[in-house]
Amino acid sequence: MFPKNAWYVACMPDEIDSKPLGRRICGEAMVLYRGPDNKATALEDFCPHRGAPLSLGTVQEGKLVCGYHGLEMGCDGKTVAMPGQRVRGFPAIRAFPVIERYGFIWVWPGDAEQADPAKLHHLEWAESQDWAYGGGLYHINCDYRLMIDNLMDLTHETYVHSTSIGQKEIDETPTTTKTEGDMVVTSRHMSNIMAPPFWRMALRGNNLADDVPVDRWQICRFTPPSHVLIEVGVAHAGKGGYDADPSVKASSIVVDFITPETETSIWYFWGMARNFNPKDKALTASIREGQGKIFSEDLEMLERQQQNLLAHPERKLLMLNIDSGGVQSRRVIDRLLAAEKRVIPIAVAEGETP
């Protein structure tokens, strides 16, 4: 159960630079590639000739050439040519709206008629010279909502990431959660604490002392369909915390784009955007490596949690104060799902996976 009329991250740009990419997104088997003028394109991964996956083919002069018998597919899902054949009557395959922006390839797996570029989530940091970004991709066998829960309740850092970003003060400091339209915000501010190892590294990366007390903050923002952007940072204590001058803090935005593959698996695009020392590529690489290790610690927990829930569909889970972020995010999702159900056109309904 995921909204289909929304922009999801499909892949990183470099994943389709040299050859087509096959990837299932929201239940739809897609082939992603660069068509005419290098435009990122997404089609059904199904050759209308004999059903071969087009992602095993090649791109030639912007046309996707089936790797089985050479059918040439256009970026609109209509066959352009095939050796020795008249192709006019060939059935078309679905073309999915695509946008390449902010360093990602975004796809709209639902009704193409409703695809509106204006609905794309704006990422200011992605277009500014003052920011640097590094990230990666994990495949995880869990419902995308379990990952939203995970990211909207950071008390898990103390347990899952105890050696890097976790610390007891997270548990001890309550959060506030509020829904603003379709956005859910969960905030936590900790004062006068010692920074955990990851943030000590970040302080040093910003040429700041790492052995003095700091104020630390976590502001998690969920927006549909399944983005969680988290402002995180530390400032030397008593200098204003979240609002302190950049010269006394290390802060960044944890970037989480969660793309459902199936009902119980996701493509998890994770990363970090920072606005200190943005030109320092070695720092970008070292942060990326550190984050990659930390975020990999969630995988087993999420997959085993998913298995437990599948084995016990009848059980009601608790909804504590710390779960408010996830609970309110699910309410937003449920509202979108209900809206899709009311207006979904028949053509799209046929394309959906059951």
Next chain:
Amino acid sequence: MFPKNAWYVACMPDEIDSKPLGRRICGEAMVLYRGPDNKATALEDFCPHRGAPLSLGTVQEGKLVCGYHGLEMGCDGKTVAMPGQRVRGFPAIRAFPVIERYGFIWVWPGDAEQADPAKLHHLEWAESQDWAYGGGLYHINCDYRLMIDNLMDLTHETYVHSTSIGQKEIDETPTTTKTEGDMVVTSRHMSNIMAPPFWRMALRGNNLADDVPVDRWQICRFTPPSHVLIEVGVAHAGKGGYDADPSVKASSIVVDFITPETETSIWYFWGMARNFNPKDKALTASIREGQGKIFSEDLEMLERQQQNLLAHPERKLLMLNIDSGGVQSRRVIDRLLAAEKRVIPIAVAEGETP
């Protein structure tokens, strides 16, 4: 179809010494760990907060701490504490009765009310200085009853274990089988034969000549729910066989505790208890290694047999004289299953896997 109101071996003590262990037993996903005073404890492997597996957590001062958000679970299945939460209203999870004795952790996966320590199988050799024990654990994808059949009909030694304990005389010597209450006993006594390689090693281990004729015996005892203890041994021929003086024989007890994981998979705890040279740890290790190799020879046969039976549920298997031990053991099991069906309380029925 396995009795649930019975003591099964859950694990070896050292499996829970350093961290919690997740293991499915009789269809129940359990977490096993050492609670207060190091007491072996078994709970449902399901955190009441969000369904995470508790076996991914840690034990702190006898409390099981969930590795996701720090819920502290007590050994009775009731939540003790959770950072920033009042836990009194949290739903309890199932606690399974546990006994640590005889060098094993035993669990009662059924109705806790009926769990009676007096029903634990008594193992005299496990508490005597005159005996030594070595063993191991295999996971096998077969119905536990196929393993009971295997152990109650040792003619398979001639074929599956032809290079170690098998010999033609096993096939040629008939067995007697009888049921005494819930115990089934199948016995075979061979006279004046040459010992096969494994028993020659055992004779040498007891400082006895291995190149002279011996009498050999196999007395298989099934007891519910799925234990098979087998007295095996050889004595120099004509000295009394099974009843010969310890100075002229090498004998031991093959120990088989078969714990169903699911309907078609088992945890197979195998081992050997002996009362000759019990202080010789090198001998214990060498017997254990030899037995491990021999018992591993059954795995492929049992798993492929299981697949064949699943593919042909309609076929009736033969029940020959050599199968009497397995057939009578199944009758005991069927009687217990019928008894459970009559009296099983609703609370337990809900906990059962369908």
Next chain:
Amino acid sequence: MFPKNAWYVACMPDEIDSKPLGRRICGEAMVLYRGPDNKATALEDFCPHRGAPLSLGTVQEGKLVCGYHGLEMGCDGKTVAMPGQRVRGFPAIRAFPVIERYGFIWVWPGDAEQADPAKLHHLEWAESQDWAYGGGLYHINCDYRLMIDNLMDLTHETYVHSTSIGQKEIDETPTTTKTEGDMVVTSRHMSNIMAPPFWRMALRGNNLADDVPVDRWQICRFTPPSHVLIEVGVAHAGKGGYDADPSVKASSIVVDFITPETETSIWYFWGMARNFNPKDKALTASIREGQGKIFSEDLEMLERQQQNLLAHPERKLLMLNIDSGGVQSRRVIDRLLAAEKRVIPIAVAEGETP
């Protein structure tokens, strides 16, 4: 859906030389071994005693001895003996008709009454000193008919095998397809082209210039149940093409025996028979290695095509002129399937997998 009353290749002779072989063929789990007088034999892989797979046993003096409890099985599916047992009343298992000829073991998985050696496909090259043969076996997860399609439409060579046997002229040259009784023949003749790498190697292997224009031909012959034999070759251009004198050409027969394992998996016996330099074993090995690499390129395409078709059972595939070979072959198969359905005896129907 595959004809069962037909001769299929079950295995290569050397696969059963040292021990029994378990292999599922047309849904039937079989054990293949050499019985009395080394005669290739196929039985159900199911011991009538306790359901163990007989393929885990051994062959002793032409009898198949079950590896579990020593039951001795005869080549007619009737138990011959078992230690300590009277076996006369033991239920028989199915025996499948087998022929060893042409360097293959052939089996008839359907009604044994109808098994007629005269229906075995005649392979002239396999019995002649003037020919050499080399080949191999692949397991592929696809419907056997997808492989027939593949082999009856060689335009895929240009795309799947672009670096070895593919060339643009294949696409540009139309084929003719005709059905003669149960045989379907698709032919393509290309004139005055440059040979692709594999055929240059073959020309050199026949001591012919490889840098001059050639005529090239492909004559694909489907015969039931699922054999595709393809005459392929090149001759120096203008010397008569297919009919040119052997001294100016390199030609061979691509041999494809496709044995269904299940509805969506096959045992693919591939090879090449040639009548130039037949004594040159190094050439046989090098052609075999080259063909093995080329034919392995089809695997991913066929398996992913199968997955696509399973995900979209409702879609109709195109049937273009290039697909005529496959389409007409399927018509022959459908006719055989319909005929089997009309006359299939009850005894066989019971043995069929559902």
